[in-house]
Amino acid sequence: xxxxxxxxxxxxxxxxxxxxxxxxxxxxxxxxxxxxxxxxxxxxxxxxxxxxxxxxxxxxxxxxxxxxxxxxxxxxxxxxxxxxxxxxxxxxxxxxxxxxxxxxxxxxxxxxxxxxxxxxxxxxxxxxxxxxxxxxxxxxxxxxxxxxxxxxxxxxxxxxxxxxxxxxxxxxxxxxxxxxxxxxxxxxxxxxxxxxxxxxxxxxxxxxxxxxxxxxxxxxxxxxxxxxxxxxxxxxxxxxxxxxxxxxxxxxxxxxxxxxxxxxxxxxxxxxxxxxxxxxxxxxxxxxxxxxxxxxxxxxxxxxxxxxxxxxxxxxxxxxxxxxxxxxxxxxxxxxxxxxxxxxxxxxxxxxxxxxxxxxxxxxxxxxxxxxxxxxxxxxxxxxxxxxxxxxxxxxxxxxxxxxxxxxxxx
Numbered sequence: 492x493x494x495x496x497x498x499x500x501x502x503x504x505x506x507x508x509x510x511x512x513x514x515x516x517x518x519x520x521x522x523x524x525x526x527x528x529x530x531x532x533x534x535x536x537x538x539x540x541x542x543x544x545x546x547x548x549x550x551x552x553x554x555x556x557x558x559x560x561x562x563x564x565x566x567x568x569x570x571x572x573x574x575x576x577x578x579x580x581x582x583x584x585x586x587x588x589x590x591x592x593x594x595x596x597x598x599x600x601x602x603x604x605x606x607x608x609x610x611x612x613x614x615x616x617x618x619x620x621x622x623x624x625x626x627x628x629x630x631x632x633x634x635x636x637x638x639x640x641x642x643x644x645x646x647x648x649x650x651x652x653x654x655x656x657x658x659x660x661x662x663x664x665x666x667x668x669x670x671x672x673x674x675x676x677x678x679x680x681x682x683x684x685x686x687x688x689x690x691x692x693x694x695x696x697x698x699x700x701x702x703x704x705x706x707x708x709x710x711x712x713x714x715x716x717x718x719x720x721x722x723x724x725x726x727x728x729x730x731x732x733x734x735x736x737x738x739x740x741x742x743x744x745x746x747x748x749x750x751x752x753x754x755x756x757x758x759x760x761x762x763x764x765x766x767x768x769x770x771x772x773x774x775x776x777x778x779x780x781x782x783x784x785x786x787x788x789x790x791x792x793x794x795x796x797x798x799x800x801x802x803x804x805x806x807x808x809x810x811x812x813x814x815x816x817x818x819x820x821x822x823x824x825x826x827x828x829x830x831x832x833x834x835x836x837x838x839x840x841x842x843x844x845x846x847x848x849x850x851x852x853x854x855x856x857x858x859x860x861x862x863x864x865x866x867x868x869x870x871x872x873x874x875x876x877x878x879x880x881x882x883x884x885x886x887x888x889x890x891x892x893x894x895x896x897x898x899x900x901x902x
Contacts, residue, residue, distance in 0.1 A: 526555040526586040527567070529578075533626075536569065536578045547576050548633075548647070549626035554615065555586035556647065605643055605659040606632045613652035617642040624652055627659075669730040671870035672720060673898050674882040677739045680749040685779040692886050697749050703885070703894050707735065708757040712898065716798055717762050717839045720880070721862050726873045735898055736871070737761040738864065738882065740802060740841060742769060744783035747793050754796045764802035764841035764864070765790075767831045800839035801831040801860070807843040814846035821854060828858040842866070852878040870900065 532551040537544040550556065559568040559575070566577045613625040617639050625647050627633060637644040642653040678693035680700055688694050707714070712733040715723075720736050722728035737754070739746050742765035754761055763785075771786040790799065804827045806815040816824065828840070838861040842851070845866030855863055855878060862877040869881035883897045896902045 525558040527558045527583045528552055528555050528586040530582055530584050534578060534582045536576045538574060538576050544577060546628060547574075547631065548628060549610075550578070550647070551624050551626075554622070554624040558583075604632050604634050605645075605654065606630065607654075607659050609658060611654055611658040613645065613647065613654055614642075615652070617644075617653045619655060621653075627654065667732055669723070669732050669734045671872045671900055672715070672723060672730060672734050672736060673900070673902075674720070674736040674738060674864065674871055674880060675897070676864075676866065676882040676884045677737070677750070678741055679743045679782070680745040681779050682749075687780060689887065692884075692888075695885060695887055697753075699887070699889075700750065700885075701753050702891065704753050704757050704759065706891070706895065707759070707898065714754075714759040714761065716760055717800065717862065720871055721877060724862075724871055724873055724875060724877055724880070733898075738841070739763040739797075741807070742766055742785045742802065744775070744777065744785055744789070746797070747785055747789040748777060751793050751796055760796055760798070762798050762800055762839070763793075764800045764839075765831075765835060766802045766805070766807045767834045768805040769807075770834075798837075799835045800837045800841055800864075801828070801835055802841050803827055803843055804831040804834070809844065814842075814844045816843055816851060817846055817848060821850070824851070824854050825858060828855060828860070832858060832860065838862070840864070847879075868902075 529550050529552045534550050534552075535546055536548050536550055538547040539545075556569055559570050561567060561580075565580055567580050567583055569576050569578060607627040607629050609629050611627040611629075612619075612623045613627060614621040615624050616622075633645050635643050636646055636651070639653070641656050643656060643659065645652050645654060677695060677700070680695055680697045681688075683696040683698055686694060686696060710733065712735050713731045715730060715734050715736050717736065719728060719730065719734075723730050723734075737759065739750065739761060740763075742763055746763050750761065765785065769784040770790070771784055774786040774789055775783055777783065785793075790797075803816065806819060806824075806827050808815045810818055819827070832838070838859060840855055840860045840863040842863060842865055847863070847865070852863070860878075862880060864880045864882060866884065867879065867881045868883055871880050875881075883902065885894065885897075893902075
């Protein structure tokens with residue numbers, strides 16, 4: 492009996508030792524946090540919008556927050572709901588141990604969000620009688636971590652905060668479907684080292700194009716086709732939220748030489764608008780110093796990635812600053828439109844130089860085209876004209892930040 496008691500005691504001691512060792516090991520491996528607090532109540536913190544600091548939230552004293560580091564000589568950086576926010580260094584001090592509480596270690600932001608209908612208190616516990624640790628600004632939107640009774644839980648720089656449901660609008664689940672689609676417009680691609688025309692707005696460095704396509708692939712964008720866009724605009728098809736249509740104008744040889752392998756690598760699709768009387772009978776040796784156009788053979792080889800639409804048969808020319816599409820007679824236009832349509836077997840058209848009139852649209856309809864693309868900047872949305880589809884040009888001066896805004900619907 493005595494031996495049994497000793498054995499039990501040893502087992503209990505071993506269990507306690509293992510528990511303590513586990514806690515100690517976890518503490519050693521856990522990333523060290525630098526806890527700070529506000530020197531006084533009602534300290535405004537800021538977020539960056541278009542490079543400018545704008546008010547985001549108000550924090551109070553006697554509550555610790557996780558400091559991410561120094562943002563500049565005068566500013567510290569905190570993390571709120573995975574967002575970088577900024578506070579003047581002069582308003583922060585090292586946190587007292589007693590103020591390090593309600594640490595968020597269990598919750599990640601969700602797709603739901605809340606919007607404050609007034610300046611709204613954030614409590615340290617799910618009770619309006621508790622300590623107020625922060626204030627949400629009226630009209631600002633914040634991601635939700637969880638629900639607890641009459642409160643929503645949010646993360647404020649590493650700690651949990653509670654907001655009364657009565658003070659905010661209900662969480663809004665983001666729709667998985669697109670409400671607008673960006674249509675990207677490209678022309679000619681050249682490697683940076685071979686580009687002798689850096690000031691030509693329609694020649695994009697291949698390296699930039701590759702970076703843009705990689706971004707779309709990494710971020711889970713779906714590249715759609717013209718048929719899908721037309722159905723979406725007629726309200727007959729739902730598209731994934733991250734949908735984009737990639738288009739190329741003019742039918743340059745580099746669509747095949749450079750764009751095609753990159754798009755294929757990332758399992759993407761695209762549309763090329765072809766000037767049909769410039770289609771070459773045979774592929775030509777590539778010369779980056781000249782404008783060269785696709786051959787029949789190259790177009791056939793691209794069909795697993797590209798679809799083809801019309802950019803006229805032979806009217807992609809300017810007289811002065813006016814497109815020939817606006818200068819030719821209806822009979823000449825109809826002959827050109829139908830010739831290009833029959834060569835390509837397409838029902839999609841793209842206006843040369845973006846110029847058209849109501850008469851142009853009427854003739855396109857008579858020629859059997861079901862949609863036409865412009866150069867007007869904007870998103871393709873349901874119930875808009877299928878003969879005036881807007882696009883975003885991607886140019887040598889388009890930065891990655893601008894590109895990201897375009898495809899995310901923020902332009």
